[in-house]
Amino acid sequence: MGVGEVLLWGAVYTLVAVTSLWALSLALRDASIVDIYWGPGFAAIALVTFLASGGDHPRRLLLLVLALLWGLRLGGYLLWRNAGKGEDYRYVAMRRQHGERFWWVSLFTVFLLQGALQWIVSLPLQLTQAAPGAAALGALDALGLALVAVGLFFEGVGDWQLARFKADPANQGRVMDVGLWRYTRHPNYFGDFLVWWGFAAIALAGPYGLASLVGPALMSFLLLRVSGVAMLERTIAERRPAYRDYMEATNAFFPGPPRW
Numbered sequence: 001m002g003v004g005e006v007l008l009w010g011a012v013y014t015l016v017a018v019t020s021l022w023a024l025s026l027a028l029r030d031a032s033i034v035d036i037y038w039g040p041g042f043a044a045i046a047l048v049t050f051l052a053s054g055g056d057h058p059r060r061l062l063l064l065v066l067a068l069l070w071g072l073r074l075g076g077y078l079l080w081r082n083a084g085k086g087e088d089y090r091y092v093a094m095r096r097q098h099g100e101r102f103w104w105v106s107l108f109t110v111f112l113l114q115g116a117l118q119w120i121v122s123l124p125l126q127l128t129q130a131a132p133g134a135a136a137l138g139a140l141d142a143l144g145l146a147l148v149a150v151g152l153f154f155e156g157v158g159d160w161q162l163a164r165f166k167a168d169p170a171n172q173g174r175v176m177d178v179g180l181w182r183y184t185r186h187p188n189y190f191g192d193f194l195v196w197w198g199f200a201a202i203a204l205a206g207p208y209g210l211a212s213l214v215g216p217a218l219m220s221f222l223l224l225r226v227s228g229v230a231m232l233e234r235t236i237a238e239r240r241p242a243y244r245d246y247m248e249a250t251n252a253f254f255p256g257p258p259r260w
Contacts, residue, residue, distance in 0.1 A: 001052055003208065006130035009052040010045050011119055017041065018115035022107050031091040031106050034114055036078045041114075043071030045122045049129040059132040062141060063202055066148050067125055070195050073152070077159050117222070121196070123215035124203035133206035140205040147198030154180060154191030162188075175246045183255040185246065189228045190253055193220055229253060 018034075018041075025031045046067035050060055082088075087095075091110070098105045119126075161179040165171050180187035196216040203212040222228060229252055237244045249258050 001054055001130070003127065003130040006049050006052050007126055010049050010122065010126045013048045014041070014045060014115045014119050015112075017044065018111045018118075019107070022111040025106070025111070026103055030087045031094070031110055032082060032086075032088040034110055035088065036075055036082065038114070038118075039071040039074030039078070041071070041118050042122050042125065043068045043075075045118065046071075046125040046129070049126045053129040055132075057132040057135060058137055059135075059141065059202065059205060060129050062137070062145070063125055063128050063199065066145070066195075066199065066202075070148070070152060070155075073156060081163070117218070121215045121219045121222075124196070124199040124212040125215075127208040127212045128203045128206050131207050133209075138205060140201050144198040144200070144202035147194045147201060149198075151191040151194030151196075151198060154187045154194065156191075158187030158191060173240075175240065175242045177246055177250065180255070181250075182258060183251065185250050185252050186229055186232070187255070189223045190255065192228075193223055193253075196220070224253065 017037075021034060021037055025033055046064050050064045053060060091106070094106065094110075095102045158180045161181065162176055165176045165178070184190050193216075196219045200209075200213055200216040203209045206212075224230065233247070233252075237247060
């Protein structure tokens with residue numbers, strides 16, 4: 001199957017998936033399910049394009065396994081974290097703002113937008129499934145695997161440390177500044193960043209590797225400027241004065257020693 005056909009399979013699946021998810025969100029009156037789907041959505045795109053490519057090339061298998069590990073871990077963690085908490089405050093505010101129009105506004109500005117972003121970001125996964133390159137794995141594959149492994153460590157350990165910190169009543173109102181959070185204010189986002197550049201490194205071993213760099217570049221922009229660091233820290237220093245001291249002492253994204 002050609003590159004265009006594999007990309008089309010990815011696009012059709014994504015469109016069907018996010019519109020179905022939107023319909024489910026209307027029935028549940030909870031648009032937050034789109035956030036839980038973010039990671040598993042990429043894993044599903046990797047699986048669909050792997051099946052569409054019709055081959056068991058080792059690079060295809062490697063990226064599929066890594067995408068499944070990353071996506072399902074993230075989705076499982078968000079499902080556990082959000083259980084019983086109701087709709088996220090951002091979507092509650094959107095409902096209040098748009099009223100009866102929310103049902104179709106959410107379709108375009110939340111679900112279809114996320115689907116489009118997923119399709120673009122997942123280009124390293126899709127293009128590698130379509131054209132994986134030489135059968136023998138090499139240095140780029142090893143580099144990509146190492147980046148993904150370190151990224152999963154930062155994401156998984158960072159999420160676990162934060163969950164333990166929040167579960168302790170003695171930490172109520174305190175700022176998390178221990179463990180990985182001592183060296184970066186967002187170890188989970190930094191881990192996400194590494195994972196996607198790891199995927200890109202593996203994709204570079206194929207003939208469309210350069211084109212696939214659009215995906216991790218967009219993910220990096222989202223993490224740093226849109227829905228990641230920038231959104232989370234927009235008002236947090238005003239709501240929690242102690243966080244201002246934490247910001248002055250700790251790197252925002254790339255890990256480094258504290259500036260005491």
